[in-house]
Amino acid sequence: MNKPIIRIPAEDLTRQYQQIRWEIAAAIDSVLPSGKYTLGPILEQFEQEFAAYCGVKHAIGISNGTEALHLALVALGVGPGDEVITQANTYVATAFAVNYCGATPVFVDIEPIYSNIDVAKIEAKITPRTKVIIPVHIYGHPVDMDPIMDLAKKHNLKVLEDASHAHGARYKGKRTGSLADAAAFSFYPSKVLGAYGDAGAIVTNDDELAHRLRVLRYMGQEVKHTHLVIGFQQRLDPVQAAILRVKLRHLDRWIEKRRQLAALYTQLLQDLPINLPQEAEWASHVYYLYTIRTKERDALADYLLQHGVETQKIYHTPVPLQPCYQYLNYQPDDIPFAYNYAAKLLNLPLFPEMTEEEVKEVSELIHRFFEGCLNE
Numbered sequence: 239m240n241k242p243i244i245r246i247p248a249e250d251l252t253r254q255y256q257q258i259r260w261e262i263a264a265a266i267d268s269v270l271p272s273g274k275y276t277l278g279p280i281l282e283q284f285e286q287e288f289a290a291y292c293g294v295k296h297a298i299g300i301s302n303g304t305e306a307l308h309l310a311l312v313a314l315g316v317g318p319g320d321e322v323i324t325q326a327n328t329y330v331a332t333a334f335a336v337n338y339c340g341a342t343p344v345f346v347d348i349e350p351i352y353s354n355i356d357v358a359k360i361e362a363k364i365t366p367r368t369k370v371i372i373p374v375h376i377y378g379h380p381v382d383m384d385p386i387m388d389l390a391k392k393h394n395l396k397v398l399e400d401a402s403h404a405h406g407a408r409y410k411g412k413r414t415g416s417l418a419d420a421a422a423f424s425f426y427p428s429k430v431l432g433a434y435g436d437a438g439a440i441v442t443n444d445d446e447l448a449h450r451l452r453v454l455r456y457m458g459q460e461v462k463h464t465h466l467v468i469g470f471q472q473r474l475d476p477v478q479a480a481i482l483r484v485k486l487r488h489l490d491r492w493i494e495k496r497r498q499l500a501a502l503y504t505q506l507l508q509d510l511p512i513n514l515p516q517e518a519e520w521a522s523h524v525y526y527l528y529t530i531r532t533k534e535r536d537a538l539a540d541y542l543l544q545h546g547v548e549t550q551k552i553y554h555t556p557v558p559l560q561p562c563y564q565y566l567n568y569q570p571d572d573i574p575f576a577y578n579y580a581a582k583l584l585n586l587p588l589f590p591e592m593t594e595e596e597v598k599e600v601s602e603l604i605h606r607f608f609e610g611c612l613n614e
């Protein structure tokens with residue numbers, strides 16, 4: 239079979255680049271002649287601006303989102319023998335960061351509406367070894383944080399948001415990143431706020447934690463050549479920070495565009511036998527991913543591809559069932575919703591530069607696919 243020609247990609251970062259290329263060129267040009275290629279004022283400016291955007295006191299630029307999670311866990315005191323609770327459907331980095339500390343990830347099933355961690359199932363997983371809970375604002379919809387913070391208070395635990403899908407999302411009016419002890423963000427290129435390479439950050443209101451993180455991210459130093467602790471070489475570089483400063487200025491407009499396109503999909507796909515993303519009345523979803531669920535997932539994905547539409551099956555296997563976690567011996571029955579959903583989910587194309595016509599075309603094809611199923 240010939241490889242189909244993709245007319246509507248799952249994501250297209252080049253369209254955005256073409257719109258802002260001169261701003262980006264100027265931003266990069268503000269770094270390169272300075273001769274300052276690590277840390278420095280441009281990184282500090284981005285950190286201040288991103289902290290203000292999230293509504294917190296501190297942002298610490300880190301080399302990528304995985305290391306942001308890892309260093310945040312180290313700074314929160316997680317070490318060998320500890321346990322960290324997170325959800326079964328996330329990017330594997332959330333769990334790997336726990337392993338990097340010598341600790342064990344403990345996976346909780348998801349709730350059926352927003353696919354976030356099932357808060358009601360967390361308490362049963364808390365043991366004397368539990369140190370931290372990592373809720374993940376999956377696909378861009380915030381987790382219901384209040385009950386998690388209450389639980390953490392009751393059991394004296396810390397909470398680290400994995401906000402890598404949810405830059406700019408709001409929970410009860412407050413931005414993600416400002417809802418717990420600390421939050422880790424990825425700025426992987428395709429994220430809602432993405433760099434042109436690897437990048438990440440940790441945000442927090444805690445002065446002491448912020449200080450510890452600055453020491454940890456640069457080889458355990460407060461002043462150069464005195465290494466107070468075994469640290470890491472995980473700084474965000476200033477070229478990426480300069481790029482992120484430009485993109486941060488556009489972020490709210492891009493989020494609004496994502497929300498408009500998502501609303502159009504939801505309107506056009508309403509009457510089909512598929513589960514569509516929901517938005518809680520206390521939430522503002524940023525639609526990093528527009529994730530639908532259907533039993534016909536694989537056939538639908540093939541049909542769309544044959545008609546030039548690319549989709550993605552992001553997280554088609556829950557993390558605890560990945561080969562690397564066989565040693566923890568999770569079974570599908572331990573995480574029934576996450577297991578079930580993983581086989582049904584499909585991410586439709588959605589990015590701010592996508593046109594309404596493209597959303598209509600994808601929706602029209604999905605209608606035609608289901609009409610075909612009915613006529614079979």
Ligand SMILES: Cc1ncc(COP(=O)(O)O)c(C=O)c1O
Pocket residue numbers: 302303304305328329331332374400402403423424425426436437438
């Ligand atoms: C939920 C989640 N956590 C963590 C990460 C890790 O971020 P990075 O790819 O920047 O290391 C990602 C990114 O893909 C993610 O989606």
